[in-house]
Amino acid sequence: MNYMNTALLNCIGLSYGELSLKGKNRGQFEKILRSTINKTLDGYEFKLNEDLSKLYIDIKNEDMDKITEKLKKIFGIIGLNQSIKIERDDTIIKEKILEVANYAYEYGARNFKVAVNRSNKGFEKKSMDYAKELGAHILINSPFEKVKMKDPDILINVEIRKSVYIYTEKIKTYGGLPIGSTGKGLVLLSGGIDSPVASFMMAKRGMRINFVTFHSFPFTSRKALEKIKELTEILSIYTGKSRLYIINILKIQEEINSKTRKEFATILTRRAMMKLAEKLSHNMQYQALITGESLGQVASQTLGGLTCTNASVEKVPVLRPLIGMDKTEIIEMAKEIGTYEKSIEPHEDSCVIFAPKHPATNPKLEDIIFEEKKIENYNEILEEVFNEREFFNIE
Template sequence: MMAAFLLRYGEIALKGQNQGVFLETLTRNVARAIEDLGPCDVRATFGRVHVTVAADTAAAIERLRKVFGVVSLSPIREVGLDRTAITTAAVAMAEEATGRRPEIATFKVATRRADKRFPLTSMETSSEVGRAIRERLPQLAARMRDPDLLLQIELRDRAYLATETIPGPGGLPYGTGGRVLALISGGIDSPVAAWYAARRGAVITAVHFHSFPFTSERAKEKVVDLCRALVEYTGPLELWVVHFTEVQRAIQQQVPDAFRVLVMRRMMMRICDRLAPRLGVQALVTGESLGQVASQTLESLAAINAATRLPVLRPLIGADKTEIMARASAIGTYGISIRPFDDCCSLFVPSHPRTQPALDEVDRAEAALAVDRLVEGALASSDVLRISRQGIAPAAVTAAAGGAAKGSSTAGGE
């Protein structure tokens, strides 16, 4: 069974001389999203991306609606630029739609004529097709605003007809926005922040700080499952599992209670800072939202930033919790995030955290830590996993600063 679609993009159309780079990346990402479903053809044409794939329509939609850069998509029927063929196809599609949805009482035909050689204008085409639908289905009334059935016709190299528009994630094609390290704790916020960064084209490498036995193996499994949910949008990604137990133990023993979470965040920044050059990473991504908890005040965020030379991107900085939860539900991470397995930060929340710390206070609080030794030890004991739709495998990497991460297979594309 061959399914056909038109994909619409938005922001890419505003690009200048490099628009071709964005379109090439988008078409490549679309092809990768569906290539395992069956033979496919993907091409950019007349301001759209045209897709055919030998696959079930519903299965293809589930993949295509998650491709960053796609604003919306429609399953289509194609015919030649012939008035009779267009009208016949349109009437047949209207009949099929009313068969599936008997409650349809109103309709509208909307035509876009990209190929100006077609003899009728857009309005004339809509009127001609609308009259034929009314003759075949007299129970339907034309309605220009909020119709029950919207039949869209695009006149391009061929005529493309659709009765359904499915929203996509929008944004920019994945792979056009540089590389970032996304800190994934296992909570609700961090995977949503990673999703937003990927939506702007940034390639994600995930980092999780694991503190066994303070946190369980099931906490790590939760993070792996969160990455598997993100892979549905990004394609394959790497997850660095940094063993953080010794760092956390040292903080517990040597840092005053009020500063422990803040110093933990600073140590995470330092570890990522050391890892970034190895991976060609240009920024860090975190799930912090201004004022949500004590470590997310402006003063705390400034102290955290001071521990890294890299920009720290915070896509959720102005979002409230209900907005973040809604997005998590929409992208499939919420149900995973609420599993009852604590991450390393949640286990050592002080009863009276310092909410407006001065940088010199924080420096004094962590002065007893052997920072370099702890950072190197954490990196040396890291595991690296490659996560894709096909499964999970260790990923071989070159030696990290201060030691070699463990793994056994080459990381890369599908």
């Protein structure tokens, strides 16, 4: 239980985690992080401050919870401390820590611990000594009768920098790297559970991502496209502004269905999608394609199927962040990031429109290429399909 008097809070401290390991490049990562914070908190009254290599945000108390929720979804931050910011003065520190202790006791805490982190070595008292001094001050001047070093009811943290920050709770966030710090990627987004989770994972690694989805209208409905748009809107909470490209692949699917062996239809369709996505990446300067494929999950995601799909892409890497995850793990993450309920809504998927009853589970690349060559003017059809694409910007 958090026994902090939230009415006293006026500041949030940010912990970087992985960013602190970036050495000479840390400044660039921090610059991107600051920019993201400024965009995310647009409309709120706040001030970003760096205090001895740690970033703090001064805010109004009434905005504390709303701003905390927004900051929790910014990649590059590993933890948050809702804090009381005060002057570096012994009298003020003791007054405020006693106020925190009295409030905690009133609401049920019966033991405590004080931890001091003295980042400012100009402060004359050492961390351990000052923690003991503050603990004694609480014992003498409050109803508390017991200090507990392990698992106390309330742990009162005191960070001494240029200013002093008092907090009792460390809020864990997603960590990762700031959006835009590791390049641009294009996600092949379906309406299922997997690809939104893959999107989240690559965004967490600092990649700015946009999306492409494929449909087979009129065999797939406009409602299915609306579902995809709604998924991108949920993901935009984490990714920021993005773009969704929409490509109707019915023409190439009809050619595949009428001119190639039925058991290869899914793989051939996936290859067409990948070729179109690669072409889009080249035009828009995306540096990687991202899919939600997981090894062995469906027939097209066996090693043979993935090999055939990979071979359709020549100039950009294909990233599969879910490749070693099982379905249960993916579902749990989808629930965590808020995409699961939308993903399980019924929808028509282009990949299953002409899907065979018995798809090949271990296709050979030479067989797939042989079947693909049966389609006359294959590249011209892809070009026509590509040129009819649409897009929507997601704020």
